[in-house]
Amino acid sequence: QKEVEQNSGPLSVPEGAIASLNCTYSDRGSQSFFWYRQYSGKSPELIMFIYSNGDKEDGRFTAQLNKASQYVSLLIRDSQPSDSATYLCAVNNYGGSQGNLIFGKGTKLSVKP
């Protein structure tokens, strides 16, 4: 059974700090990695994706991928109360249905003013 593991949290950081969210995955064949943000009662929305080892930056968000360690992370710099949400890590289901993603259970982030 392919798995994506995340610390459920809650992760609490003060406003302005760096929030670090981590994810590990079991399938070495995975090629695509996604971070979704989900506000309470809302549907997930994509904030970052990464395909290659290393870092990818987009504004205050940085995704980091290490395929050898099967590890992907999301850093949020200058955290704001509006970043408080659940963050879902997802990886493609290599060898499975085309376009199917496997989701972690999510990490709940709370940014305190």
Next chain:
Amino acid sequence: DVKVTQSSRYLVKRTGEKVFLECVQDMDHENMFWYRQDPGLGLRLIYFSYDVKMKEKGDIPEGYSVSREKKERFSLILESASTNQTSMYLCASTLPYTGGTEAFFGQGTRLTVV
């Protein structure tokens, strides 16, 4: 922008009723998915479809069926609703790239079975 629209935001149904959840996407995506999301259990795949009239079971298909008669529409059917099917239901669509592509989600349907 891709738009995935679910027919209802909130639904309340009685035990034993047949329930239809509808999902429509406007970006000509081949793949469509139905998930349910429960606290502590994350997103669980119920069924998916990669073409018209094609369907495959996900992780938790029991008690559900699906229909895809047109490319843009994917319906989830609860044959006889039960209280343990009370949940948030999310529809999603993607392009058929085997390496994985972004999933676009509908707004979700919160179903309560009483």
